[in-house]
Amino acid sequence: MALFEEHGFDGTTIEQIAAAADIAPRTFFSYFPTKEDVVLADYSGRLERILAELGRRPESEAPWDALQASFVEVAADYEAARDDLIRRFTIMSANAAVYARSLQLQAGWEDALADVLSRRANGTTDDLESRLLASAALACVRSSLRHWLLTGHATPLPTLIDDCFGRLADGLAHQDRA
Amino acid sequence: MALFEEHGFDGTTIEQIAAAADIAPRTFFSYFPTKEDVVLADYSGRLERILAELGRRPESEAPWDALQASFVEVAADYEAARDDLIRRFTIMSANAAVYARSLQLQAGWEDALADVLSRRANGTTDDLESRLLASAALACVRSSLRHWLLTGHATPLPTLIDDCFGRLADGLAHQDRA
DNA sequence: GTATCTTTTCGCAGTTACTGCAATATTGCA
């Protein structure tokens, strides 16, 4: 991470990373599939947390509400690792390849979330609905994180995410009413 | 495209593409920035269409309704190029790198859409709201396209997209009511 | 038809991420 911050993501080679970590360049790839994944190392654990949280929600709860509650809960973790998160996201937002990889990983999250929602609904809804909800939820998270970074982390993340979920649920069709 | 379909995306090299197109390998890169962009060649024009359509909507219209109307309109174009679209999306959904590139390009769309929405709102809303709407709209499009492909293009695309926008606007908070 | 300028095409050499494979080192355990 320090190397990325000093020389930029593109300006840092695998060779340099390996040297800094005291391993052979070849060994790097037994820890990370791509260079981008170094910046996004926390992603894999994050998905498990979200799925666990989602599994803890009562079956009776509406899907969107369950998603909202789960993500707000996980966002509290984000706050705990605040400084690290800021470093990672700063690098990410400065580099298109890292952001692209982030989106790709989130596509995996979408698959997993849609799957859980479909199983939860148990035939009550179609797969399109599950997909849509999962995809929209991740849109909330991305928008929140972006805003959080751009505004210098003023508003706490859980608040932002809660707000975004709320807006999508209530405010879209008739904004003039709000 | 024929090469991709025969040998797969990864199994096709720039050299082969260049040979098929009767150009030097080096020249390929003056037409496409990456190999992935061959499959997504229609993306650049598509954004302009969407922005044009969005610019044509009345200022009084609620942002979400304007987005919905614009995308439904552009989806009609999709139907016109139906077979070509199916070929491209089939390749895309079979290859993670192409899908990642697609998401990256859509991130550019999101920027542009959020920008237009912010300017449209003229201070009535914050940037977070614009982002969120743009991001959610693209989530609708992706979910619709995916469903359209998986179900063998049974339902027309404009119908699917219209439906997704409608669901996000109305159905999220209180699905038990529906 | 020729000369001049612009644009496109091209070849070449180089960088870098990433892969498969087989050898070597390390570790955990009986």
Next chain:
DNA sequence: TGCAATATTGCAGTAACTGCGAAAAGATAC
């Protein structure tokens, strides 16, 4: 200590992409 599983490594190779400068093609003026 000996053995088996696992981690680390080196090497050779592939393929996407880049910068640069030369050559080719095309347009324009006279």
